Amino acid sequence: QYDPLHVHEFAPGAPDDLAELCMGLLQRDPTARLTGTDVLARAAAAQGVPIPRRPPSGPSTQAPALLGREDLVAALHDAYDATSKGAPVTVYVHGGSGIGKTALIDHFLSTLRRGGEAVVLHGRCYERETVPFKAFDSVVDSLTHHLRRLPQVEAAALMPRDVHELTRLFPVLARVQLVADAPQRVFDGPDQQEARRRAFRGLKELLARIADRRPLVLRMADLQWGDEDSARLLSELVTPPDAPALLVIGSYRSDEGVASPMLRDLQRLYERPGMRGDVRNLFVPPLSHKHAEQLALLRMGRSDQAALAEAARIALESEGNPLFVEELVRHAVHSRRLGDQREISLEQLVLTRLGSLPEHARRLLEVVAVAGRPVPQNLAFGTAGLGEEDHTALGILRSQHLVRTHGARDADTVECYHDRVRAAVLAQIDPGELITHHRQLAAAFEREGGDPEVTAHHFHAAGAPERAVHFACIAAERAAAVLAFNRAAELYRLAHAWTDPAAAHLRPRHHLLRLRADVLVLAGRCGEAAPLYLEAAAGEVAPLSLELRRRACEQLLVSGRIDEGVKLLRPVLAEVGLSYPPTPSRANMSIITRSTQLSLRGINFRGASEADIPATELLRTDVCLSAGKGLAFVDPVRGYSFVLRGLLLALQAGEPRRIALI
Secondary structure, eight states: OOOOOOHHHHOTTSOHHHHHHHHHHTOSSGGGSOOHHHHHHHHHHHHTOOOOOOOOOSOOOOOOOOOSOHHHHHHHHHHHHHGGGSSOEEEEEEESTTSSHHHHHHHHHHHHHHHTOOEEEEEEOOTTOOOTTHHHHHHHHHHHHHHHHSOHHHHHTTOOTTHHHHHHHOGGGGGSHHHHHSOOOOOOOSOHHHHHHHHHHHHHHHHHHHHHHSOEEEEEEOGGGOOHHHHHHHHHHTSSSSOOOEEEEEEEEGGGSTTOHHHHHHHHHHTSTTTOOEEEEEEOOOOOHHHHHHHHHHHHTOOSHHHHHHHHHHHHHHTTOHHHHHHHHHHHHHHHHTTOOSOOOHHHHHHHHHHTSOHHHHHHHHHHHHHOSOEEHHHHHHHTTOOGGGTTHHHHHHHTTSEEESOSSTTSEEEESOHHHHHHHHHHSOHHHHHHHHHHHHHHHHHHTOOHHHHHHHHHHTTOHHHHHHHHHHHHHHHHHTTOHHHHHHHHHHHHHHSOTTSOOSSOHHHHHHHHHHHHHHTTOHHHHHHHHHHHHTTSOTTHHHHHHHHHHHHHHHTTOHHHHHHHHHHHHHHTTOOOOSSHHHHHHHHHHHHHHHHHHOSOOOOOOGGGSOHHHHHHHHHHHHHHHHHTTTSHHHHHHHHHHHHHHHHHHTOHHHHHHO
């Protein structure tokens, strides 16, 4: 139940390296305990004998004791029980950083695991993670592992009809043999929005089939760093019809919720009729002073008068934050052993640990902090310029609770233990050195074929905007390809912002504006796309300028900005030799005339490719279709007149896609 007393309390004369080795072997948390590899590495370092670097295995986390949270645990169990009624329940657990959200949820989930019935799928967002649908990316990884463990017959019964569209969003699912072998449904339409809807339905159906057989829990941490595409997917999963009876537990930091794109979008979606469902909020407050003292005493393993006084000071300094209690206790025990009687504080704790690091460990920590997300261990070592002789750096950082690792292989990742650690490290880095770290990380990610968005951000921070724009565009194209349209729009926004207006570039700024507007339309954000099309049109020449104004006009009309849309539509029509009916009666006359023409000519046509049709004819057809689409619900008479005009023009040109659209 308690951490062991330090070796020096029993044997003050023991050598420091031997004492630290003993304490590493006596760690109460098995995942933080030194492994055989660690012991060999320390022995080799002491003798100056190089051995191949193998970082310690397993994470270095130690969950704090759960005190004063009984009511919150009961609320989570109540939400879990409510899913038995056949409907989803969503619980948002929020509070400050390090306040115990993770410990609370882990404690609850551990009780479910002991029952052995529930399927728990884990996910987490990272601040610098840039994958599309980031809140679901690791959830689907967990889902993939679950499916691969199931007997083939049982897994086959779970497969949704749209599983191949789902793998377009989450390619990792193709690792499930049944998914890879599933017959491909015939769906080769150009509508990316429909493909996205099918993918969403596929995940919804898959989760529903799992939930029909066993209780299902989705746990998603750090939603404050989620994206809008994840919000749309989550709202689809928990919204009728056919919503799976699952429990969704999402956690986020209260102070960052307002600025979160995902949480803002969820709030907006929940305000729609019939969208909210059973949504509950659990606020995790700081521990009371009494409970913080109890936690400190528990971690110190003592209850004498000196320990009581120290625990009271720690409870006060921690302000009820369990993580800070844990770290302050460790710091206090270490400081008192060294004869340091200064009053304990968080600032002193972080500065002391950073100041005591050897140079090679500090360089590695700086690289991990600048990376801002889990980074492969071999990449971090290479970027920090560490060689085989520096293999002990990772063990030192883990023992100081400055980083955590996620496996023993070179490709497994390392990250800062906590964001407060990362912030403290970044504050100590010289600005010039910070740029150097970003440049080296960017080069490493480019060399290793890493995430292009991460590469773009590092190039931008390193002062290389052209490279940043190049990789941001690659990342945007990949996001759009997996139907993460909101993510693609944000990436094109960054690329546009990073482009120097005075510099010649392969992708001019107005071209980036058009690309961003295109994906905003696919994301359903038509009102935001219209001004971007207009701005892009100002930088183009005819006929592309006219085409972009046509698109802007359509998006204004379909987003409900009718007056602006009609004002723009009139000159666009004039430029292609058409006119806007001045009155409804004139529109009716146009309908009668076009209907007569259509009945006389019929709907037969001779098919032709776009390349063989003059661009002006195609543009006239598109303008009519845009006007008909935009006016259909607000001015149906004029809208129908434009639809008939467009149909006649499309039949005359013989372009099959436009005829099909009508």
